[in-house]
Amino acid sequence: DAKTTQPTSMDCAEGRAANLPCNHSTISGNEYVYWYRQIHSQGPQYIIHGLKNNETNEMASLIITEDRKSSTLILPHATLRDTAVYYCIVRAPLFGNEKLTFGTGTRLTIIP
C-alpha cells in the first residue's frame, strides 16, 4: 500500500470549514484514498473514500488532485464533536482482505 503523510495536528474554529491534507505521492492507479476518524477512546469510524473524482457524503467532502498525489478531507462546518484523530489511508480494493495500515493520523481540534 502507498505511504501517506499527514500533519500531526491542526486546529480549526467551530463553524468554519476544516481542511485536512494528505500526501500520497506514490499512489498507484488502482489505489483508493480512504478516510477514517477516531474520536477519543472510541473505535475508528469510516468517513469517505474516492479514486480520482471528488466525493461528498453527509459527513464530508473529499478532494483528490488531478495527479492523485494528494487529497484533502473537508468538514464543511466543523463542530466540537469533530475533534478527533483523522486517518488517511491509501490502498487497492483487494476483495475481502482489508488489511488496512493506519498511521498516526492528524489530531484535529475544533476551537469554540
Next chain:
Amino acid sequence: DAGITQSPRHKVTETGTPVTLRCHQTENHRYMYWYRQDPGHGLRLIHYSYGVKDTDKGEVSDGYSVSRSKTEDFLLTLESATSSQTSVYFCAITSGGGAANVLTFGAGSRLTVL
C-alpha cells in the same frame, strides 16, 4: 457500534496469566480483524480471519493467537500476558467486495498487564 461487540471492555491482569478477548458480530460478515493501538503507533494489525477456521497473521502477531470456530465470534488470546501487551484492542469487521468494502470497528477493549 451496531453489530459488533467486544468483551471485556476493560481488564486488568498480571504478567504471565492467559487472557482472552472476544469479538462478536451479528452482521454475518466474513472478515474479522484484531488491531492494537498504542500511543505513537497508530493502529497495528495483529491477526485477521477470512472465514471460519481461516486466520492469518498481521504485522504484530508475536505473543498472540486467534480462533474462529463460528462466523460471529473471533477470539484473541494472550497465552502469557506481558506488560508490553498493555494496550487498547479493537476488533473490526468487513463484508468484503471491492472499493466500498470498509471496516466497522468495535468500541475497544482496554487491557492492562501489571
